[in-house]
Amino acid sequence: MSDERRKPFPFDVFESKWQDHWDQNHTYRTPNPGDADFDASKPKYFVLDMFPYPSGAGLHVGHPEGYTATDILARYKRMKGFNVLHPMGWDAFGLPAEQYAIKTGQHPRVTTETNINNFRRQLKSLGFSYDWEREVNTTDPGYVRWTQWIFLRLYHSYYNPETQKSAPISELEAKGYTREQIDAERLAFVSEAPVNWSPDLGTVLANEEVEEWKAKGHTVERRPLRQWMLRITKYAQRLIDELEDVDWPDSIKASQRNWIGRSEGASVSFKIAGVTQEIEVFTTRPDTLFGATYMVLAPEHPYVEEITTEANKEAVEAYQQGCLSKSDLERGDLNKNKSGVPTGAFAINPANGKEIPIWIADYVMMGYGTGAIMAVPAHDERDFEFAQKFELPIIQVVASPDSVGGHSAGCDCELEKAAPGHGVAVESGFLNGLPTHAAKAEMIQWLEKEGVGSQQINYKLRDWLFSRQRYWGEPFPVLWEEGKHFAVSEDELPVLQPDLEDFKPTGSPEGPLAKATDWIQYSETAKRETNTMPQWAGSCWYYLRYCDPKNEEHFIAPEIEKYWSGEKGMVDLYVGGTEHAVLHLLYARFWHKVLYDQGLLSTPEPFDKLVNQGLILGEDGQKMSKSIGNVVNPDDVVNLYGADSLRLYEMFMGPLEQVKPWQMKGVEGVSRFLAKVWRVVMVQNQEGEWASSGKVSAEAELSNAMRKTLHETIKKVGEDIEAMKFNTAISQMMICVDSFTKAEKVPLDTFLDFLRILNPFAPHLTEELNLLVSPEAGLLCQQDWPEYQPEFLIETEVEVVLQVNGKLRGRITVSKEASKEEVEALALADENVIAFTDGKTIRKVIVVPGRLVNIVAN
RNA sequence: GCCGCUGUGGCGGAAUUGGUAGACGCGGCGGAUUUAAAAUCCGCUGUUCGCAAGAACGUGCCGGUUCGAUUCCGGCCAGCGGCACCA
Numbered sequence: 038m039s040d041e042r043r044k045p046f047p048f049d050v051f052e053s054k055w056q057d058h059w060d061q062n063h064t065y066r067t068p069n070p071g072d073a074d075f076d077a078s079k080p081k082y083f084v085l086d087m088f089p090y091p092s093g094a095g096l097h098v099g100h101p102e103g104y105t106a107t108d109i110l111a112r113y114k115r116m117k118g119f120n121v122l123h124p125m126g127w128d129a130f131g132l133p134a135e136q137y138a139i140k141t142g143q144h145p146r147v148t149t150e151t152n153i154n155n156f157r158r159q160l161k162s163l164g165f166s167y168d169w170e171r172e173v174n175t176t177d178p179g180y181v182r183w184t185q186w187i188f189l190r191l192y193h194s195y196y197n198p199e200t201q202k203s204a205p206i207s208e209l210e211a212k213g214y215t216r217e218q219i220d221a222e223r224l225a226f227v228s229e230a231p232v233n234w235s236p237d238l239g240t241v242l243a244n245e246e247v248e249e250w251k252a253k254g255h256t257v258e259r260r261p262l263r264q265w266m267l268r269i270t271k272y273a274q275r276l277i278d279e280l281e282d283v284d285w286p287d288s289i290k291a292s293q294r295n296w297i298g299r300s301e302g303a304s305v306s307f308k309i310a311g312v313t314q315e316i317e318v319f320t321t322r323p324d325t326l327f328g329a330t331y332m333v334l335a336p337e338h339p340y341v342e343e344i345t346t347e348a349n350k351e352a353v354e355a356y357q358q359g360c361l362s363k364s365d366l367e368r369g370d371l372n373k374n375k376s377g378v379p380t381g382a383f384a385i386n387p388a389n390g391k392e393i394p395i396w397i398a399d400y401v402m403m404g405y406g407t408g409a410i411m412a413v414p415a416h417d418e419r420d421f422e423f424a425q426k427f428e429l430p431i432i433q434v435v436a437s438p439d440s441v442g443g444h445s446a447g448c449d450c451e452l453e454k455a456a457p458g459h460g461v462a463v464e465s466g467f468l469n470g471l472p473t474h475a476a477k478a479e480m481i482q483w484l485e486k487e488g489v490g491s492q493q494i495n496y497k498l499r500d501w502l503f504s505r506q507r508y509w510g511e512p513f514p515v516l517w518e519e520g521k522h523f524a525v526s527e528d529e530l531p532v533l534q535p536d537l538e539d540f541k542p543t544g545s546p547e548g549p550l551a552k553a554t555d556w557i558q559y560s561e562t563a564k565r566e567t568n569t570m571p572q573w574a575g576s577c578w579y580y581l582r583y584c585d586p587k588n589e590e591h592f593i594a595p596e597i598e599k600y601w602s603g604e605k606g607m608v609d610l611y612v613g614g615t616e617h618a619v620l621h622l623l624y625a626r627f628w629h630k631v632l633y634d635q636g637l638l639s640t641p642e643p644f645d646k647l648v649n650q651g652l653i654l655g656e657d658g659q660k661m662s663k664s665i666g667n668v669v670n671p672d673d674v675v676n677l678y679g680a681d682s683l684r685l686y687e688m689f690m691g692p693l694e695q696v697k698p699w700q701m702k703g704v705e706g707v708s709r710f711l712a713k714v715w716r717v718v719m720v721q722n723q724e725g726e727w728a729s730s731g732k733v734s735a736e737a738e739l740s741n742a743m744r745k746t747l748h749e750t751i752k753k754v755g756e757d758i759e760a761m762k763f764n765t766a767i768s769q770m771m772i773c774v775d776s777f778t779k780a781e782k783v784p785l786d787t788f789l790d791f792l793r794i795l796n797p798f799a800p801h802l803t804e805e806l807n808l809l810v811s812p813e814a815g816l817l818c819q820q821d822w823p824e825y826q827p828e829f830l831i832e833t834e835v836e837v838v839l840q841v842n843g844k845l846r847g848r849i850t851v852s853k854e855a856s857k858e859e860v861e862a863l864a865l866a867d868e869n870v871i872a873f874t875d876g877k878t879i880r881k882v883i884v885v886p887g888r889l890v891n892i893v894a895n
Numbered sequence: 896g897c898c899g900c901u902g903u904g905g906c907g908g909a910a911u912u913g914g915u916a917g918a919c920g921c922g923g924c925g926g927a928u929u930u931a932a933a934a935u936c937c938g939c940u941g942u943u944c945g946c947a948a949g950a951a952c953g954u955g956c957c958g959g960u961u962c963g964a965u966u967c968c969g970g971c972c973a974g975c976g977g978c979a980c981c982a
Contacts, residue, residue, distance in 0.1 A: 045934080288899045288976075295898065295978055302982085320982060333982090375980085398980095405981045412982085418896090419980050497981055618977075689920070691908055694900095696975075700907065706920050709935095716935090765909065768919035778936090838915045843963045845915060883962050888914055893962045 045712035046719075047727065048679030051805040056161055064816065065166040067122050069585065070600045075120075082119040083601055084111050085580055085644075087613030087621075088173070090128040090572070091152035093137045096159045097661065098669045098687070098699065103612040103650040105684045106693050106761060108165045110610060112797035113758045115166075116822040122601060123166060124583040126173030127153050131572030132238065135509035139541055145509040149176060159672065163680045164800050166818070171586045175575025176509075180582065182531035183592040184574050185514040188225060189524050191631060192515075195222035196271035202634035203271075216521070224268045224631065225503065227522060231337075231403075232502055234260040239542025240506040243571065244499050246620070262546050265504040265513065265568060269627045273297050273496040276626060282605045284646040286694070292618040298497025303481050305411060305490040307332060307384040309344055310392055316340060316384060319406030319495050322416065323484065324476035326388040327465035328434035329411035330424070332395045333377065335403040336360040344395060346381030353378055353397060360399045375400055375423045386411075387489040388466065388480075398423065406495055414455065421455035435460040435473060501624065503571060506548030508540035510569030518563045534569070576621050577628040580608055580643060592637075599639055606645030607638070612693075615649045622647070648761060651696040653687075658698045669699050681799035682708040688763035688798065710771055711802055714795065717777045717788065718806050733810050737782035744829050746776045747787055751825035754794045763798070770795055785810060790823040838889040839864050841873040857884045864890040 059065060068075040084107045089100060111123035129149045137152075138145035153174065160167070174180060194203045209219050220226060233242045235250060235257045241264060242250060247257050269276075277297055280290045302321035309316060316332065334341055336357045345353045356378045377398025384395050400419055401410050414424035415433040424431050437460045459473035467483065468476045484490030504513070514525035514532045525532055535556035540549050550567040551557065557565050578592070584601045585593045603609060607629075622644075629643040654660060655667025662668065674683045685707040691697045720730040750773040757766035773791060777783045789811060796803040796817050807817040814820070832853055837860060839847040847869035851860055861882050864870055870892060877894040884890050 286899090291899050292977055298978090298981065300981075318982080322982080400980045400982095402981070410982045417982070419982075422980095495981080497978095615976075689907090695908095696901095697907070700921070702921050703907065710920085712934095721934095764907090765919080768909075771919055836915085840915085840963075843914095843961095848915075881962060883914090885914055889963090891914080891962055 044679075045708060046679075046715035046802070048681060048711075048801065052164065052680050052801040053162075055801045055804050056164060059164075059166070060161070060169070063170065064818065065123070065168050066170055067120065067124075067168045070596055079118060079120040081122065081601055081603075082111075082114040082610075083122040083580075083603075083608045084114070084610045085123075085583075085608045085612070086125065087611070087617065088126045088128050088576070088579060089156060090131060090134065091149065091156045092133060093141075093148070093152055095152075095155055096671050098671050098674070098683075099614070099650070099653050099661075101163055101671055101683060102653060102687045102693070103614070104160070104163070104165055105687050106648075106650065106763065107610065107612050108684075109688070109758060109763060109797040110761075111166055112800065112818060113755075113822065115818065116793065116797070116820065118821070122171075122583065123168065124171040124173070124586075125160060125165070125167040125169070126171075126579055126583070127156070127175065128572065128576050128579070129153065129174055129176040130510050130570075130575055132240070132505075132507065135507060135540070138509070144536075145540065146176070162675055163671070163684065166800070171583050173579055173582050173586050175579065178531045178533055179587075179589070180575065181511050181533065183582065184511050184570070184578070185525075185530050185532060186527060186592060187578060187628065187632070188511075188570065188574070189514060189527065189530075190635065190637075191225040191267060191628075192223055192524050194224045194631065194635070195219075196224065196268060201275070203631050204634070220522075224271070226266055226268065227263060228266045228500070229261055229263050230266075231259045231261045232264050233257050234262060234546070236544065239544045240548070241502060241504065241546075243502045243573075243620075246571075264502055265566075267501040267503045267627070269501045269624075270496060270498055272627050272630055273299065273498050274494075275630060276498075276623065279626075279630075279641055283642050283644065285644075286647065286649055289615065289618045289622065289647060289649065293623055296498065296619040296623065300495050302493055302495065303477075303484060303490050304407070304493040305387065305484060307387065307411070309395070310383040310385060312344055312382070314340060314343070316395075316409050317407045318409045318411045319493060320411055320413075322413065322473075322477070323480040323490070324462055324465070324468060324471075324473055325413040325416050325434050326386065326411065326480060327462075327468070328413040328415050328432045329386050329388075329393060330414060330430040330432055331393045331412045332384045333398045333401045333410050333412050333420075333423070334380070334395060335401040335408040336397050336399055337403040338397070338408045341380065341397055344380055344382035349379060349381035353380055356397060375419070375426055377423065377427070387484075387487065394429070396423075396427075404499065405497065416455060416457055418455040418457060432464060434463060434465045436463045501627075503574075504568035505571050506542060506546055507569050508534060508537060508542075508549040510534075510571065511574055512550065512569055513566040515566040516559050516563040517566060522566070523563070532565070573621060573624045577625045578632075580611075580625075581638075598637075602639040603645055605640055606642040607640050608644045610646050610648065611644040612648045612650060614652070648693065650693050651691075653690075654696065654698040656699050656701065661699075669701075674704060678704050678708045679711075679801070681711055681802045685711065685767060685798055689767045691764055693761055693763065707767070710767075710774065711799060713774050713778055714799075714802065715806065717774070717783060718809055729809070732777075732781075733783045733785055733788045735785040737784040739784045739787055740780070743776050743780060743783075743787065746773050747790060748825040748829040749773075751790065751794055751823050752830065755822065755825075758797070767798065770798075789814075792817055793820055793823050835887045837864070837887070839867055839870055840889055840891040841870060842893060842895075843891060846870055846873050853887070857886060860884050860886070860890060864892065 086104050086107050111121045115121045134149055135145050138148045141148055193206045195206050195209060197204045203224060206219055206223060209222060233247050235242055235255050238250065238255050241262060242257060251257055277294055277299060280293060300321050302319060303323040304317050304319050305326065306315040306317050341353065375398065377396045380395045380397060382395045383392040386393055401408065412420040414420040414429065414431040416435055435456065437456060437458060462468035462471045462476040468479055471479055481492045512532045512534050514530060516523045516525060534550060535553040537549060537553055539552060543549055543551060548567050557567060559565050581593050585597045588594055601607060625643050629638060630641060632638045633641050657667050659665055659667060671683060682704055686704040689707050690703065718730060718733055719727045721727055750769050753769040754766045792803045792807050800818060804817050807814060834850050835853055836848050836850050838845060839849060847867050849863055849867060851863060861884050874892060874894045879892060879894045881893040882890065
């Protein structure tokens, strides 16, 4: 006791005591429909945290930020009579978990379990009210089984463009589709396209993941490989449209729209001189077709070889070779320095019949549109730059609105830069004189009439690369026989990875599972798929499993799914970081919609309301990092100040969504506040022992002032929790406690009301104090949220501010009931007002009842 | 470049439908208590001028609307985040 810093209140004694109590009594168990204690009359509330992935480093202070916010909501809603689903689990597959295992030389299952135990201990030490009986772990065989089951739903489904929904593939079988035709329609399919292969990670990556891993110093290159893909592109439009229906931050919605990247335009077919094929291009500016003076193909475009003339062959092949060796980064860096070579072939501009040269250049990407463009240098910055460099013709076909009068058709003044803006069509035959918008429509109509093009919508979104060459992931429930894939039957799930001694990546596209020769050989003729699923597979649907985590018949029982679903989304509130803006949050929406289409879910969206907590920076205002040494460990904070202080501080720092720096002094501040609450009930004697202060008493009388403060506090804290403005809720509670500290006596009921509203924030301290002042009452967290009485908030007298010409000049106290005229008369009689209006004429008097009087005088 | 967000004391941040700018906390200063310190309690604390009463200025900058603008409108500037040769 001697060395140890004397604790301002004995949180070290009671916090773990209450945690054990809640654990042993299953205090936060949430009944499901069908359970004996289920109460169908209670409304449901599903409040979800982004489940962590249990790294070896343990929790950082960013985790408890969002987790405390949701815990406050969960506890508040329970006290308001809701049946609250507030679960926690582990996103335990994935590259980092496996890398950690490789680094420590242990099997991933062992390290993962160790890490999970540490995370669970840490979370429990913060007093979160999770229903731990619903804990979910993505690596559990019982969970993997259903992840694979959902994969099979995707495998056995296609997207029906007529209904705009996914449907069983058997519909196509019934229509007599061939095996190849069916395989080409599956939502989970095999593709040979170029993918992002990381040689040092030994796996491929999704487009969405590439940047993250590159930032960590890994190399990623394009390489054609046979991979499993999910046809998320079919859902592009719905993924955009249905964002309208959810209550998400604008920035996340914008990121998703941006990532999906819808653009409207037209496809145009160009004939090639002397060759039978046509080349199709996509353009958002069909109105500029008359200005297309050359064409560019991506170096990888399949027609390049065929159309290249003998004379250009060598240069073209050299250029293609050069592009292959360039990394994406180099290609991006060369941004400002365009390169390319002519193929020697010519295309025919369908608008005017002119022959235009066909070039190849790496500023055209194979992955977007058709991998070919019509270049309109006058009205596109990139084409302009390219045309200047290679001295290709530049023809202006859109006059800017402000120069239409000056020079119309036939102007040969040279453009100094591209004019990508809208204007009026010139030099464009039948489009002349039309403003851009109308010219686009007119051209599309013409293209369709002539049969050389059509209206088209393009998306940047690519299909989701879904396979990884890893050990620590869900194996695909797929078999290969004579070069064809077949689904494993549902009753064979889960397909678990074999135990391997050596689970390190092979560096080959087959992955570590290829080493398990016995496991691979499913039967004499059939072999197993050796790829595994990405980490996202498990996190795509974990929120669903929480509803019914132990069900062995269904991934979620229909009646339970219905109960926990809302109107638009299933989860009422989802809190987490912004890093998943286009990853997890897009993937989960996609899976949810597929399952919704098939009648397995009741809502089109998974998450109704989404809130992003802001990053917590180090004390120095920089991002926390081990190398800078500014990382704050929550365990240390709990040891020094207690879990309640950590919870309260993280909520008091500022608005949840905001980025904010950590301040240890601030933790001390809220710790002082909690100590003050403690000392309302307890006093410390000379020996440092705590004893009842006798201040809180059932006989004490409630003063009007204290009653008003209490009711103001009940009102404000309730409203602030609903609005997730926890920082201001805490300020108000500080004001309330100040009034207790200053008072002689505090009535017991008043104090208990206060404890109830503080309970969601500081559950340990409040339960302990409740036990001390009201030992018979039972758990505070199971009591009702107090109601405030509006009549106690009403003031009989109000202070009215006096302004002269908008400047504060005085204040008077008037009765609440005083009429405008009375207030005005009092204001004009005020000596300060008289002093400042002296010698001036009063032009106008504005009276805002209960607030101010403004006198306009000059 | 495009999209989104944010600019308020020494610091984190408050401020309802436009109506007292700076709640609450941190830090600082002064006092009480103490042999002394810690802890605790009380008071002060936007800037400038003034002995004071008080006055002027003040929410990134410039302008507008208004009796009145941190709040609404227009134009800039700075910072943060995302996307980026996407045709």
